[in-house]
Amino acid sequence: MLAFSSIRLVVLAILSADPQRPVHFDTEIIPVLTRAGCNAGACHGAAAGRGGFRLSLLGADPAADHESIVHQFEGRRVHPVDPELSLLLRKPTGGLDHGGDVVLREDGPGFERIMSWIRAGSPRGAPRTLTAFEVMKEASIGDELPVEVPLRAVASFDGGPPEDVTRWTLWTSTDPSAVRVESDHVVKLSRPGQHVLIGRFLDRVVAVRFSVPLPAEPVDLTAEPRNGFIDDEVLRVLSELRLPVSPPASDAVWLRRVSLDLTGRLPAPERTEAFLADASSEKRGRMVETLLQDDGFADFWTWRLAKLLRLHSLPNEPESLRAYSVWLRGEIVRGAGLDSLARQLLTATGDSHVVGPANFGRMVGDARGHAELFSRFFLGSRMGCANCHNHPLDRWTQDDYHGLAAAFAKLDRGRQVRWLPRGEVTNLRTNEPAVPRIPGVRDLAAGDDPPRELTSWLFEEEPRLFARATVNRLWRGMFGRGLVEPTDDLRDTNPATHPELLDQLADDFIANGYDIRQTLRRIALSETYGRGEAVLPGNVADDRFYSRAYSRPLEPEVLMDAIADVTGVADSFPGSGFGRAIEIVDPLVPVTALDLLGRCPSAGGCDEGMAGTGGLPAQLHLLNGDLINRKLISDEGRLGQRIAEGRSDREIVAEFHLLGLGRQPTDAELTAWCERLATGDVRQRRLRLEDFVWSLLNSRSFRDNH
């Protein structure tokens, strides 16, 4: 079924550009250069230009580009008498040697347009502002692949009627093996799944999403159990893509999963046994409540927030980090809304050794760092690109970046955090002091109070920005991936797998007073979260639509604590003595094992989603290092004690299964282990049992959250 009707209506209204009107440089020549790649970062759009010819990146600065083309290089780039001789035409068509090869065809419309512009005297033209840019496509795709889909891009200037700019739009496929741009206005889809095509026209970038169902029979998911809007939305997308749903996880798998996700800990054996024995239909709800009120929850989410806020110790000022982390934990324990926490981060001043949230800006060196941390944490957005040039894929301009930095420029980041009467940052675009600015919205007036303006923008004018960034991270905490990945790179051109769900979660979060427990509860009790990981023939390839559960490695700190819990031998950390790895909010505390396991090693934080699993050094450490081995040989450890108590192999095997894997072994497993472990020699028995526990701790069943 093709739904063309919406397009047809618009098509009637689209005007062609008036052929009599002179070509307009800013809005008609620049798109030609962008499409040909002339002003890309790898070519003349590089900060230093290329071959002595410099253009602004993707045409962000038309005035400079006009100057550079028309006046620089003794005006040889345009030849008003003989336009064909203009370097602007001869170079890209290969008429003259060009380092960037042939990028413009002489029989193409771009060539023609540049010609007529030069013929008209290369004018800049009257200012004209792009006020709307939209891409239209078919609403749904049929069964046959590959399929060609026509596209249409329309733009309005100064609020005028839409013009067709399809052939002047730069189309980029994020996965050319699935979506290929065949011509100016047709894309070819050749693989099922969700695909994205990016269309750029002048400074606007839009993402066009294609949902291509699997070449399978439609699946009927209407009878699937559902618990709220999460399941509705996930099932809707699954049925659109024709993905069948795996059966639910067992109680044991669900309990281990939800304990790890909410508290970063394995469930205690008594808790597991009681839960498995409980026949009540309310038990999952009760368990989620228990976990949400657990101390482990406060520890774990303090640690998670600390990573996002880049908590670290400052030289010679241990009081700062202490005040900050104690405050953070206190806010989580008392169940403060994240809006209240966020407001304090933006506005707190005073002695940072006492006032925890006053340390927000102290974790970064300067106003620019403050702006970047602000955009990552509050907007889930990487604004750093816009330091040196307008963000090529997002709406942020250099003025936004430096303007946001200017909003923090008056902050004194010494021990006494306070706002000074003056302080500025230089806008690298203008080399003038930047005007404080709410990014993407408006400049602040001289008398405005920047933190207050930013707070009211975040929580009154556009609350969805912070809410989306936050619920996306909560989702990632529960599923191992965000609805948008990476979770600190939300932008229109990086759409969510479930955009409607992201918005519903965000709205729900706001409506419930920014209560993270409420969002986590909703997720934990959804059928989507409770899915099993068994793979069906039809959903093997699914890794983002939640037709099944995806296992993911335990984070380094969680793994280290889990090893300590199972072996019954606690770790000892510098400065704090015995404790849990999750309590170390300071990445500067030296812990070799954590470094080897792949924790983010830097006070400056890591890109979200970049944390590795430590690779080869981690594996070697688990194999030969003392992290596991030393704990296994300890007589004070669990294994040593059980042997001393005279427990049987059977009992020991069962206990470690329950502890480490959150389930009882099956009879077959028990029998097999007893056979493997059987020996008449006491010393041999001990070694075999050590090897058993070692293998358990190295198994995917243990090291992953399933």
Add this chain to the structure above:
Amino acid sequence: MGHPKFGRCDGISRRDCLRVGSLSALGLTLADRFRRPAFASGGTGGRAKSCILLWLDGGPSHLETFDLKPMAPAEVRGPFRPIATSVSGMQLCELLPETAKLAGKLAIIRSMTSPLGEHGLANHYLLTGYHPSPVLRYPSYGSVLSHTRPGRSILPPYVAIPESLGAGAGFLGSECEPFVAGGDPAKPDFRVRDLDFFPEVDAARLGRRREYLEAFDQVQAGLETAAPDADSEFDRAYRLVTSGQAKRAFDLSLEPEAVRARYGPRTFGQSCLLARRLVEAGVPFVSVSHTGWDTHEGLELSLKSGYSGAKIGVGLIPTFDLGFSALLSDLSERGLLDETLVIAMGEFGRTPKINTRGGRDHWPRVFSVVLAGGGVPGGQVIGASDRMGESPLDNPVTPNDLAHTLYTLLGVDPDRELQTADGRPVPVNQGGRLIRELT
């Protein structure tokens, strides 16, 4: 539009799924998942199979090593005199007698130039070929090589001895970080971290642990049909610690006493020897860091004697001379020099005028870099500095040009695009020019 995959160093592009906008999970076949990036080859040169980077951390003085100015005033000339080498017209510092004998193998660039005179920034520039940027951490040579030359070798593709350098994997992610040897190769009990069995865990027990582990993982695999990694991290680690051959590559104690002595008793020399063993065993990139070259004061002492009253000089230069010359001749005797590119450099040079504390400060405007092997024509000096060793006199070479050339020599196409986690394409090298004399 063939974007290279954002792959792991072992070639499996796990992070594909995280790539921005690439939402094409469905229809992703296993063949796709296990596709490895094409082996970059060809280009001009590209003879070198492996590379040893001797990193002289802190910024070695060009005026006391490879670019002496005997005709300059005393405060520029410094305390040491030049000596002739086996190549007529090429002179080196008198503290480099062993290196001087091998001058026929050396290509010395005396016109390196950079604007960056701060350690962190300059480190990054020299080790990556990219100016540092606040928004992107670029990958260093070894990490790029790990990424573009994923092997199924038992040995890791990038080993750092004894510690890692300032710049690491950058945006290529933790999987392309070097494998850090740790410890001090000059100590008699030196062992690479976690390579030896834990006490009382012998090969037989490790075999049993593996067997037990398979029992656990089979239970797990029964639940999923999504194929587990064909070559898991565990398998690689297991092969490494159980393969006698691989482990032997890291074991310096297997070297005959005479060979160990040849490299000198100090950390740098023994690190060079370990680097040779690793390259011989097939590791594509090894870095050896030699610290202490930031000679702001008492330069004569730290460069020559090492400590006051030393009978034989054990300072930085004699230590380097011994290790470097032993490495080159050892590689050469084993027929490995032609396929092993050896580079010695630091982040910048030192100020032409000796300061009041008898030292020299940071000076990036001109400095020297030395290359040998890997098909580089030896016995030549490229470019020159001016009379005072202050600026390049001709043929200025930037770290960016050097990067372009090194990648070319190592068979990595400098124009090849890498991908950041958020999907930004970044070429291996941008805007550098090939130093023709080196190819």
